[in-house]
Amino acid sequence: xxxxxxxxxxxxxxxxxxxLVYRGDFALGTLMRFxxxxxxxxxxxxxxxxxxxxxxxxxTRDDVIAxxxxxxxxxxxxxxxxxxxGIARQIRDGEIKKFLIQPIDLLGFLLLARIAHKLVxxxxxxxxxxxxxxxxxxxxxxxxxxxxxxxxFVASLVMAFLLGxxxxxxxxxxxxxFLEVSSLLFVYMLFNFFFSGHMFxxxxxxxxxxxxxxxxxxxxxxxxxxxxxxxxxxxxIEGPELVEGLCVQAAWVMVFFVxxxxxxxxxxxxxxxxxx
Amino acid sequence: MHNFLRYPRLFYTxxxxxxxRDMTFRANFLxxxxxxxxxxxxxxxxxxxxxxxxxxxxxxxxxxFFVFIATTMFINSLVQGLFMPNAQExxxxxxxxxxxxxxxxxxxxxxxxxxRRINWSSLGNFFVAGILLAYALQHLDQTGFHPVQYFLYxxxxxxxxxxxxxxxxxxxxxxxxxxxxxxxxxFWFYITNFSRYPMEIYGGNALGSSLRTIxxxxxxxLIVINVPAxxxxxxxxxxxxxLATFAIVATVVSLVASRWIFKRALExxxxxxx
Numbered sequence: 001x002x003x004x005x006x007x008x009x010x011x012x013x014x015x016x017x018x019x020l021v022y023r024g025d026f027a028l029g030t031l032m033r034f035x036x037x038x039x040x041x042x043x044x045x046x047x048x049x050x051x052x053x054x055x056x057x058x059x060t061r062d063d064v065i066a067x068x069x070x071x072x073x074x075x076x077x078x079x080x081x082x083x084x085x086g087i088a089r090q091i092r093d094g095e096i097k098k099f100l101i102q103p104i105d106l107l108g109f110l111l112l113a114r115i116a117h118k119l120v121x122x123x124x125x126x127x128x129x130x131x132x133x134x135x136x137x138x139x140x141x142x143x144x145x146x147x148x149x150x151x152x153f154v155a156s157l158v159m160a161f162l163l164g165x166x167x168x169x170x171x172x173x174x175x176x177x178f179l180e181v182s183s184l185l186f187v188y189m190l191f192n193f194f195f196s197g198h199m200f201x202x203x204x205x206x207x208x209x210x211x212x213x214x215x216x217x218x219x220x221x222x223x224x225x226x227x228x229x230x231x232x233x234x235x236x237i238e239g240p241e242l243v244e245g246l247c248v249q250a251a252w253v254m255v256f257f258v259x260x261x262x263x264x265x266x267x268x269x270x271x272x273x274x275x276x
Numbered sequence: 277m278h279n280f281l282r283y284p285r286l287f288y289t290x291x292x293x294x295x296x297r298d299m300t301f302r303a304n305f306l307x308x309x310x311x312x313x314x315x316x317x318x319x320x321x322x323x324x325x326x327x328x329x330x331x332x333x334x335x336x337x338x339x340x341f342f343v344f345i346a347t348t349m350f351i352n353s354l355v356q357g358l359f360m361p362n363a364q365e366x367x368x369x370x371x372x373x374x375x376x377x378x379x380x381x382x383x384x385x386x387x388x389x390x391x392r393r394i395n396w397s398s399l400g401n402f403f404v405a406g407i408l409l410a411y412a413l414q415h416l417d418q419t420g421f422h423p424v425q426y427f428l429y430x431x432x433x434x435x436x437x438x439x440x441x442x443x444x445x446x447x448x449x450x451x452x453x454x455x456x457x458x459x460x461x462x463f464w465f466y467i468t469n470f471s472r473y474p475m476e477i478y479g480g481n482a483l484g485s486s487l488r489t490i491x492x493x494x495x496x497x498l499i500v501i502n503v504p505a506x507x508x509x510x511x512x513x514x515x516x517x518x519l520a521t522f523a524i525v526a527t528v529v530s531l532v533a534s535r536w537i538f539k540r541a542l543e544x545x546x547x548x549x550x
Contacts, residue, residue: 035466042477042484043333051330183307190314199322208328 007104008112015116030121031128033072037136040068057203063234065139067201069132070230075198076125077157078164078225080114084188087172088181097273107169107260114165145235152242156229159249163224166256173260176267195220197227203236221252286383287391294394309400316349316401320408334476336509341474342412343509348472348501349405351436355444357398358437362390363444363464367451375452376547386538390445409508416509425511432504432520435527439500442530443467445538452541471497474505496526 048054048061059067087110090096099106145153171188175181193199195217206217217223228245231237237245298305323345327338336344366389369375378388444464470491475498478488491498503523506516 029462032462032466036469038483038487039469039473039477042479043473045480046334046477047326047330050332050334056329183304183311186307186311187314190311190318194318194321199318200325204325204329208325 008108011104011109011112012116015113016120019117019120030125034128034132037065037068037072037132041065057201057207058236059201059203060141062139062141064201065136066141066234067230069136069139070233071196071198071226073129074157074160074226074229075196076121076129077118077229078160078196080164080168083110083114083165083168084172084181084185087169088175091172091175091267091271092180092274094274096271100268100271106264110169111165114161118161142235145233149232149235149238149242152246153229153233155246156224156232156249159246159253160225160229162253163221163249163256166253166260167221170256170259170263173263173267176263176271192222192225195222196225197223197230198225201231201236202227219248221256224249224252283383283387286387290392291394295396298396305397308397312353312398312401313404316404320345334474336474336476339412339415340509342408343416344474344501344505346405346409346412347433347436347505347508349401349408350433351440351501351504353398353401353405354433354437355440357395357402359390359441359444360398361393361395363448365389365393366448370451370545373547375545379542379545385542386445386535390441413508420512422512425507428511428520429504429508432507432523435523436500436504438527439496439530440468440471442534443495443497446534449534449538449541452545467495468497468500471500471502475499475502492522496523496530499523499526 044061044064048056048064054060055063087096096106098104099109144150171181171185174184178184195202202217202223206214209217224245228237228249232242232245320342323341324338326333327341331337333341366375369378369389378385381388447463470487475488475492478484478491478498488498499519499522503516503520506513507520
């Protein structure tokens with residue numbers, strides 16, 4: 001047990017150090033990532049001015065902007081750049097063999113590596129994030145939510161991280177069967193872009209859907225990557241709905257965790273060790 | 277004269293080679309085209325959604341805005357198809373020292389570095405844009421339209437492409453100074469992001485006006501799409517004539533500036549690993 005904890009600690013430390021190499025590039029990149037928000041502020045200001053009504057499906061203009069900022073936080077947890085393509089590449093060029101030889105679990109390693117990445121990311125990104133949220137504080141018209149809502153927000157963020165990790169890892173595992181997953185990943189990113197709520201609050205869309213699709217939209221997993229945490233923070237999802245949402249999110253985390261495990265086991269069985 | 281004539285021939289050869297290369301992986305080529313169209317469809321979907329809540333955005337109604345989106349697609353597909361792969365490769369050439377090879381060729385280095393690879397799959401969006409434009413034009417009230425706009429529209433699209441090319445190539449040239457410019461694509465995305473909206477939305481406060489001024493006169497990305505789109509959707513409005521004239525000036529200045537930056541950057545090129 002102790003030895004195992006030590007292994008994990010070492011992996012975590014190595015990954016953190018690896019990430020810190022490029023910290024300057026990192027901080028600049030984070031700040032630049034907020035630039036599109038500026039355009040969104042202007043765009044939605046124009047839209048609300050032309051719409052002539054104070055709110056669209058329960059969101060005022062300030063809400064929409066606050067929502068965008070919050071989805072940035074959600075995505076800071078849930079986005080896993082290069083994870084799926086990395087796994088597929090390791091399968092293709094044979095690097096994945098090391099997990100068959102060394103007594104390290106592939107999923108455990110990925111989890112630790114990503115925790116390390118994220119820790120470093122938050123360490124560097126907290127500056128730009130704090131700055132932008134301070135400058136945009138006025139858009140949060142209700143101020144800070146209550147402690148219980150805040151706790152739910154944090155829980156949904158942590159689960160967003162796990163969901164993002166297992167979802168992308170599952171896509172990467174498809175590489176055991178197809179070798180090249182980049183086109184598949186592209187399709188996933190396309191859906192992710194639209195249905196995670198990254199472009200607009202999902203309420204804007206769901207109002208137009210037929211009933212059966214609304215049910216699908218209500219339970220679909222991608223919303224938990226960006227929309228759900230933001231909507232929770234803004235108080236758009238409350239009470240029993242909030243509890244239900246958190247349960248559905250936890251269920252999706254479990255589902256994709258199991259999918260990953262099964263895919264990894266099956267994948268290793270049919271893996272024929274090509275490449276270096 | 278003979279010297280000058282070989283550039284179109286070279287371009288033809290580059291285009292042919294790239295097509296052969298793309299056709300080697302036909303399925304991949306098809307998937308790339310489809311996913312490009314997919315992204316555009318998502319983008320269009322977003323605006324259809326927005327226009328379900330409002331009649332217009334700063335004077336652009338839905339079909340006028342479709343013209344705007346079609347213009348964005350025309351210009352982006354040309355820029356991504358012709359120049360993007362080359363600009364990305366330039367920073368790689370600098371890092372690996374492969375730039376030596378390009379410098380030794382008896383043709384203009386900028387020409388070679390700008391057009392060597394053509395990404396044919398990006399041009400798929402060009403046709404989708406054509407369909408969208410035709411569809412949008414059918415729904416527009418065409419009173420006040422003038423035949424000359426149909427000639428000026430492609431001309432200003434070309435201007436827009438050249439301005440974006442200049443910005444992109446200048447950015448890529450900086451990798452000669454920096455050694456490596458991995459965030460080129462990011463930077464590019466964040467700058468051009470400003471160009472993809474009607475310039476009227478940048479207004480109402482100091483930040484808006486200064487953004488509009490900077491991205492019109494310093495890095496002229498705002499006029500790239502706005503001028504041709506307006507030429508097609510709301511042509512010949514006298515108050516925008518100055519902008520249309522300025523677009524020509526901006527194109528020439530951008531091209532000259534990018535060439536100057538590239539030449540300056542080349543002077544400090546120290547060949548790597550060869």
